[in-house]
Protein backbone atom coordinates (compact mmCIF):
# COMPACT_ATOMS: atom_id res chain seq x y z
CA UNK A 1 0.00 0.00 0.00
CA UNK A 2 1.25 3.52 -0.64
CA UNK A 3 1.09 4.29 3.10
CA UNK A 4 3.94 1.86 3.71
CA UNK A 5 6.07 3.48 1.00
CA UNK A 6 5.26 7.00 2.14
CA UNK A 7 8.32 9.23 1.91
CA UNK A 8 9.74 9.47 5.41
CA UNK A 9 10.19 13.23 4.92
CA UNK A 10 6.42 13.75 5.27
CA UNK A 11 5.72 13.69 8.99
CA UNK A 12 2.78 11.67 10.19
CA UNK A 13 -0.04 13.69 11.75
CA UNK A 14 -1.84 10.62 13.06
CA UNK A 15 -0.65 7.06 13.48
CA UNK A 16 -2.55 4.28 15.13
CA UNK A 17 -1.65 0.66 15.66
CA UNK A 18 -4.08 -2.02 16.74
CA UNK A 19 -6.70 0.34 18.18
CA UNK A 20 -9.49 -1.61 19.82
CA UNK A 21 -12.77 -0.64 21.43
CA UNK A 22 -15.76 -2.70 22.53
CA UNK A 23 -19.01 -1.83 24.23
CA UNK A 24 -20.09 -4.90 26.15
CA UNK A 25 -20.00 -7.80 23.70
CA UNK A 26 -20.00 -5.50 20.70
CA UNK A 27 -16.58 -5.04 19.12
CA UNK A 28 -16.70 -1.58 17.55
CA UNK A 29 -13.05 -1.17 16.54
CA UNK A 30 -11.19 -4.41 15.96
CA UNK A 31 -7.49 -3.54 15.70
CA UNK A 32 -7.38 -0.44 13.53
CA UNK A 33 -4.12 0.83 11.97
CA UNK A 34 -3.85 4.35 10.56
CA UNK A 35 -1.05 6.40 9.03
CA UNK A 36 -2.13 9.88 8.04
CA UNK A 37 0.51 12.22 6.58
CA UNK A 38 0.52 15.83 7.78
CA UNK A 39 -1.29 18.23 5.47
CA UNK A 40 -3.54 15.60 3.94
CA UNK A 41 -7.24 14.85 4.08
CA UNK A 42 -8.15 11.41 5.36
CA UNK A 43 -11.72 10.16 5.13
CA UNK A 44 -13.06 7.39 7.32
CA UNK A 45 -16.05 6.06 5.49
CA UNK A 46 -18.59 3.69 6.90
CA UNK A 47 -22.28 2.97 7.27
CA UNK A 48 -24.28 4.00 10.36
CA UNK A 49 -22.87 2.48 13.50
CA UNK A 50 -19.61 1.38 11.87
CA UNK A 51 -17.53 3.04 14.58
CA UNK A 52 -16.46 6.29 12.90
CA UNK A 53 -17.40 8.55 15.79
CA UNK A 54 -15.83 6.12 18.22
CA UNK A 55 -12.54 6.40 16.29
CA UNK A 56 -12.73 10.22 16.39
CA UNK A 57 -13.49 10.19 20.11
CA UNK A 58 -10.52 7.93 20.84
CA UNK A 59 -8.07 9.88 18.69
CA UNK A 60 -9.24 13.18 20.16
CA UNK A 61 -8.87 11.71 23.71
CA UNK A 62 -12.56 12.06 24.59
CA UNK A 63 -12.70 8.35 25.40
CA UNK A 64 -9.99 5.75 26.00
CA UNK A 65 -9.27 2.81 23.71
CA UNK A 66 -9.35 -0.71 25.16
CA UNK A 67 -6.10 -1.56 23.41
CA UNK A 68 -3.54 -0.42 20.85
CA UNK A 69 -1.61 2.81 20.57
CA UNK A 70 -1.95 6.07 18.69
CA UNK A 71 0.03 9.25 18.29
CA UNK A 72 -1.65 12.46 17.27
CA UNK A 73 0.60 15.40 16.40
CA UNK A 74 3.45 13.40 17.91
CA UNK A 75 1.70 12.94 21.26
CA UNK A 76 0.58 9.63 22.68
CA UNK A 77 -3.22 9.65 23.14
CA UNK A 78 -3.02 7.72 26.41
CA UNK A 79 -0.03 9.33 28.12
CA UNK A 80 -0.01 12.82 26.61
CA UNK A 81 -3.69 13.69 26.23
CA UNK A 82 -3.07 17.36 27.01
CA UNK A 83 -0.52 17.57 24.19
CA UNK A 84 -3.01 16.00 21.80
CA UNK A 85 -5.79 18.36 22.87
CA UNK A 86 -3.57 21.37 22.37
CA UNK A 87 -2.87 20.40 18.77
CA UNK A 88 -6.31 19.41 17.55
CA UNK A 89 -9.77 20.78 16.87
CA UNK A 90 -12.89 18.64 16.85
CA UNK A 91 -16.21 19.50 15.33
CA UNK A 92 -19.15 17.38 14.46
CA UNK A 93 -21.95 15.51 16.05
CA UNK A 94 -21.03 16.82 19.50
CA UNK A 95 -21.01 20.49 18.53
CA UNK A 96 -19.63 23.07 20.93
CA UNK A 97 -21.97 25.84 19.74
CA UNK A 98 -24.13 27.33 22.51
CA UNK A 99 -27.45 28.35 20.97
CA UNK A 100 -28.38 30.78 23.74
CA UNK A 101 -25.56 33.23 23.03
CA UNK A 102 -24.59 34.97 19.80
CA UNK A 103 -22.13 33.64 17.26
CA UNK A 104 -19.67 36.34 18.27
CA UNK A 105 -20.03 35.50 21.97
CA UNK A 106 -19.43 31.83 21.18
CA UNK A 107 -16.22 32.81 19.42
CA UNK A 108 -15.07 35.09 22.26
CA UNK A 109 -15.76 32.31 24.75
CA UNK A 110 -13.49 30.03 22.73
CA UNK A 111 -10.82 32.72 22.70
CA UNK A 112 -11.06 32.91 26.51
CA UNK A 113 -10.80 29.12 26.78
CA UNK A 114 -7.60 29.33 24.75
CA UNK A 115 -6.33 32.10 27.06
CA UNK A 116 -5.95 34.59 24.22
CA UNK A 117 -5.48 38.17 25.44
CA UNK A 118 -8.73 40.13 25.06
CA UNK A 119 -7.59 42.21 22.08
CA UNK A 120 -6.17 39.20 20.31
CA UNK A 121 -9.42 37.30 20.98
CA UNK A 122 -11.43 40.11 19.38
CA UNK A 123 -9.10 40.26 16.40
CA UNK A 124 -9.22 36.52 15.78
CA UNK A 125 -13.00 36.47 16.25
CA UNK A 126 -13.55 39.28 13.74
CA UNK A 127 -11.23 37.64 11.22
CA UNK A 128 -12.90 34.23 11.49
CA UNK A 129 -16.45 35.61 11.39
CA UNK A 130 -15.48 37.40 8.19
CA UNK A 131 -13.79 34.34 6.71
CA UNK A 132 -16.81 32.14 7.41
CA UNK A 133 -19.33 34.67 6.14
CA UNK A 134 -20.96 35.13 9.54
CA UNK A 135 -20.52 38.89 10.01
CA UNK A 136 -24.19 39.72 9.43
CA UNK A 137 -25.34 37.03 11.85
CA UNK A 138 -22.61 37.63 14.43
CA UNK A 139 -24.86 39.46 16.91
CA UNK A 140 -27.78 37.03 16.64
CA UNK A 141 -28.28 34.05 18.95
CA UNK A 142 -26.73 30.92 17.43
CA UNK A 143 -30.07 29.11 17.91
CA UNK A 144 -31.44 31.22 15.03
CA UNK A 145 -28.71 30.01 12.62
CA UNK A 146 -29.39 27.60 9.76
CA UNK A 147 -27.68 24.20 9.81
CA UNK A 148 -24.97 25.42 7.42
CA UNK A 149 -24.29 28.58 9.47
CA UNK A 150 -24.07 26.54 12.65
CA UNK A 151 -21.51 24.20 11.09
CA UNK A 152 -19.50 27.18 9.86
CA UNK A 153 -19.59 28.71 13.33
CA UNK A 154 -18.54 25.38 14.80
CA UNK A 155 -15.49 25.20 12.53
CA UNK A 156 -14.68 28.87 13.10
CA UNK A 157 -14.73 28.20 16.87
CA UNK A 158 -12.39 25.25 16.38
CA UNK A 159 -9.94 27.43 14.47
CA UNK A 160 -9.61 29.95 17.30
CA UNK A 161 -6.98 27.68 18.83
CA UNK A 162 -5.06 27.36 15.49
CA UNK A 163 -5.14 23.55 15.49
CA UNK A 164 -2.81 21.69 13.12
CA UNK A 165 -5.14 18.71 12.96
CA UNK A 166 -8.91 18.93 12.66
CA UNK A 167 -11.40 16.13 13.17
CA UNK A 168 -14.61 16.70 11.26
CA UNK A 169 -17.23 14.17 12.24
CA UNK A 170 -19.80 14.04 9.43
CA UNK A 171 -19.40 17.75 8.66
CA UNK A 172 -22.11 17.94 6.01
CA UNK A 173 -24.76 15.53 7.28
CA UNK A 174 -28.13 17.21 6.91
CA UNK A 175 -26.86 20.16 4.87
CA UNK A 176 -28.44 21.15 1.56
CA UNK A 177 -26.29 20.80 -1.58
CA UNK A 178 -25.20 24.45 -1.63
CA UNK A 179 -24.15 24.43 2.04
CA UNK A 180 -22.40 21.13 1.46
CA UNK A 181 -20.37 22.60 -1.40
CA UNK A 182 -19.55 25.65 0.74
CA UNK A 183 -18.33 23.35 3.48
CA UNK A 184 -16.14 21.45 1.01
CA UNK A 185 -14.61 24.74 -0.07
CA UNK A 186 -13.89 25.63 3.54
CA UNK A 187 -12.23 22.25 4.09
CA UNK A 188 -10.09 22.67 0.96
CA UNK A 189 -8.96 26.08 2.18
CA UNK A 190 -8.03 24.64 5.58
CA UNK A 191 -5.90 22.01 3.89
CA UNK A 192 -4.21 24.50 1.61
CA UNK A 193 -3.25 26.32 4.82
CA UNK A 194 -1.40 23.18 5.95
CA UNK A 195 -4.01 21.71 8.31
CA UNK A 196 -4.47 17.94 8.41
CA UNK A 197 -8.12 16.91 8.19
CA UNK A 198 -9.54 13.68 9.57
CA UNK A 199 -13.02 13.43 8.17
CA UNK A 200 -15.76 10.93 8.81
CA UNK A 201 -18.54 10.66 6.31
CA UNK A 202 -21.30 8.47 5.00
CA UNK A 203 -21.17 10.30 1.68
CA UNK A 204 -19.03 8.68 -0.94
CA UNK A 205 -19.10 11.78 -3.07
CA UNK A 206 -17.67 13.76 -0.17
CA UNK A 207 -14.78 11.35 0.30
CA UNK A 208 -14.19 11.34 -3.46
CA UNK A 209 -14.17 15.15 -3.59
CA UNK A 210 -11.98 15.86 -0.59
CA UNK A 211 -9.87 12.98 0.56
CA UNK A 212 -6.32 12.08 -0.41
CA UNK A 213 -6.87 8.72 1.22
CA UNK A 214 -10.03 6.91 2.16
CA UNK A 215 -10.46 4.03 4.59
CA UNK A 216 -13.66 2.00 4.53
CA UNK A 217 -14.68 0.84 8.00
CA UNK A 218 -16.81 -2.26 8.09
CA UNK A 219 -17.46 -4.69 10.93
CA UNK A 220 -14.88 -2.97 13.08
CA UNK A 221 -12.05 -3.38 10.56
CA UNK A 222 -10.59 -1.29 7.78
CA UNK A 223 -11.99 -3.23 4.82
CA UNK A 224 -9.89 -1.26 2.31
CA UNK A 225 -7.73 1.82 2.20
CA UNK A 226 -6.36 3.94 -0.62
CA UNK A 227 -7.04 6.89 -2.85
CA UNK A 228 -10.49 7.05 -4.45
CA UNK A 229 -8.95 5.80 -7.71
CA UNK A 230 -7.18 2.91 -5.99
CA UNK A 231 -10.38 1.86 -4.26
CA UNK A 232 -12.36 2.00 -7.49
CA UNK A 233 -9.82 -0.31 -9.09
CA UNK A 234 -10.31 -2.86 -6.31
CA UNK A 235 -13.67 -4.00 -7.54
CA UNK A 236 -15.01 -5.07 -10.87
CA UNK A 237 -18.30 -3.60 -11.95
CA UNK A 238 -17.61 -1.59 -15.09
CA UNK A 239 -20.03 -2.50 -17.82
CA UNK A 240 -21.83 -1.34 -20.93
CA UNK A 241 -25.59 -1.61 -20.68
CA UNK A 242 -27.78 -2.09 -23.73
CA UNK A 243 -31.51 -1.59 -23.45
CA UNK A 244 -33.98 -2.78 -26.07
CA UNK A 245 -37.70 -2.20 -26.59
CA UNK A 246 -38.22 -4.88 -29.22
CA UNK A 247 -38.09 -8.40 -27.66
CA UNK A 248 -36.94 -10.00 -30.95
CA UNK A 249 -33.97 -7.62 -31.27
CA UNK A 250 -33.17 -8.21 -27.61
CA UNK A 251 -33.19 -12.00 -28.10
CA UNK A 252 -30.99 -11.73 -31.19
CA UNK A 253 -28.45 -9.61 -29.33
CA UNK A 254 -28.58 -11.78 -26.20
CA UNK A 255 -27.95 -15.01 -28.09
CA UNK A 256 -25.05 -13.70 -30.11
CA UNK A 257 -23.20 -11.61 -27.50
CA UNK A 258 -20.94 -13.56 -25.19
CA UNK A 259 -20.32 -12.84 -21.50
CA UNK A 260 -23.47 -10.84 -21.04
CA UNK A 261 -25.72 -10.63 -18.03
CA UNK A 262 -29.32 -10.77 -19.20
CA UNK A 263 -32.38 -9.14 -17.71
CA UNK A 264 -35.20 -10.66 -19.73
CA UNK A 265 -37.88 -8.56 -18.00
CA UNK A 266 -36.20 -5.21 -18.55
CA UNK A 267 -34.82 -6.29 -21.98
CA UNK A 268 -31.35 -5.18 -21.00
CA UNK A 269 -27.92 -6.72 -21.45
CA UNK A 270 -24.83 -5.91 -19.42
CA UNK A 271 -21.45 -6.49 -21.02
CA UNK A 272 -18.38 -6.31 -18.73
CA UNK A 273 -16.15 -3.44 -19.81
CA UNK A 274 -13.41 -1.21 -18.47
CA UNK A 275 -15.24 1.73 -20.03
CA UNK A 276 -12.37 2.46 -22.42
CA UNK A 277 -12.93 4.02 -25.84
CA UNK A 278 -11.36 0.93 -27.44
CA UNK A 279 -13.83 -1.49 -25.85
CA UNK A 280 -16.75 0.77 -26.60
CA UNK A 281 -15.70 1.08 -30.25
CA UNK A 282 -15.34 -2.66 -30.69
CA UNK A 283 -18.80 -3.26 -29.22
CA UNK A 284 -20.35 -0.60 -31.48
CA UNK A 285 -18.57 -2.12 -34.52
CA UNK A 286 -19.86 -5.53 -33.58
CA UNK A 287 -23.46 -4.26 -33.13
CA UNK A 288 -23.24 -2.51 -36.53
CA UNK A 289 -21.94 -5.55 -38.33
CA UNK A 290 -24.62 -7.76 -36.73
CA UNK A 291 -27.28 -5.21 -37.70
CA UNK A 292 -28.41 -4.82 -34.11
CA UNK A 293 -29.61 -1.48 -32.87
CA UNK A 294 -30.08 -0.96 -29.14
CA UNK A 295 -32.52 1.69 -28.00
CA UNK A 296 -30.16 2.90 -25.30
CA UNK A 297 -26.48 2.40 -24.56
CA UNK A 298 -24.94 3.51 -21.27
CA UNK A 299 -21.41 3.09 -19.96
CA UNK A 300 -21.08 2.39 -16.26
CA UNK A 301 -17.66 2.70 -14.63
CA UNK A 302 -17.33 1.63 -11.00
CA UNK A 303 -17.68 4.49 -8.58
CA UNK A 304 -17.17 4.73 -4.84
CA UNK A 305 -20.77 3.61 -4.35
CA UNK A 306 -19.89 0.26 -5.91
CA UNK A 307 -16.79 0.01 -3.72
CA UNK A 308 -18.73 0.92 -0.61
CA UNK A 309 -21.50 -1.58 -1.24
CA UNK A 310 -19.05 -4.32 -2.23
CA UNK A 311 -17.01 -3.81 0.93
CA UNK A 312 -19.68 -3.09 3.50
CA UNK A 313 -22.44 -5.47 2.47
CA UNK A 314 -22.61 -8.10 5.16
CA UNK A 315 -21.34 -11.46 3.98
CA UNK A 316 -22.31 -14.82 5.50
CA UNK A 317 -20.19 -15.39 8.62
CA UNK A 318 -17.81 -17.96 7.11
CA UNK A 319 -16.80 -15.65 4.25
CA UNK A 320 -16.03 -12.58 6.38
CA UNK A 321 -12.41 -11.76 7.11
Ligand SMILES: Nc1ncnc2c1ncn2[C@@H]1O[C@H](COP(=O)(O)OP(=O)(O)OP(=O)(O)O)[C@@H](O)[C@H]1O
Pocket residue numbers: 023026028046047048049050051052053054055202
Ligand atom coordinates in the same frame (compact mmCIF):
# COMPACT_ATOMS: atom_id res chain seq x y z
N1 LIG B 1 -21.31 4.83 24.86
C1 LIG B 1 -21.70 3.77 24.18
N2 LIG B 1 -22.22 2.69 24.79
C2 LIG B 1 -22.60 1.60 24.11
N3 LIG B 1 -22.53 1.47 22.78
C3 LIG B 1 -22.02 2.50 22.09
C4 LIG B 1 -21.58 3.70 22.74
N4 LIG B 1 -21.12 4.55 21.79
C5 LIG B 1 -21.27 3.92 20.62
N5 LIG B 1 -21.81 2.70 20.78
C6 LIG B 1 -22.08 1.73 19.72
O1 LIG B 1 -20.92 1.56 18.96
C7 LIG B 1 -21.22 1.42 17.59
C8 LIG B 1 -20.45 2.46 16.77
O2 LIG B 1 -20.95 3.75 17.07
P1 LIG B 1 -20.37 5.05 16.37
O3 LIG B 1 -21.15 6.21 16.89
O4 LIG B 1 -18.90 5.09 16.53
O5 LIG B 1 -20.73 4.76 14.85
P2 LIG B 1 -20.66 5.73 13.59
O6 LIG B 1 -19.93 4.99 12.53
O7 LIG B 1 -20.12 7.05 14.00
O8 LIG B 1 -22.18 5.83 13.20
P3 LIG B 1 -23.05 7.06 12.65
O9 LIG B 1 -22.71 7.21 11.22
O10 LIG B 1 -24.45 6.55 12.85
O11 LIG B 1 -22.72 8.25 13.50
C9 LIG B 1 -22.73 1.55 17.47
O12 LIG B 1 -23.27 0.25 17.41
C10 LIG B 1 -23.12 2.23 18.74
O13 LIG B 1 -24.42 1.85 19.12
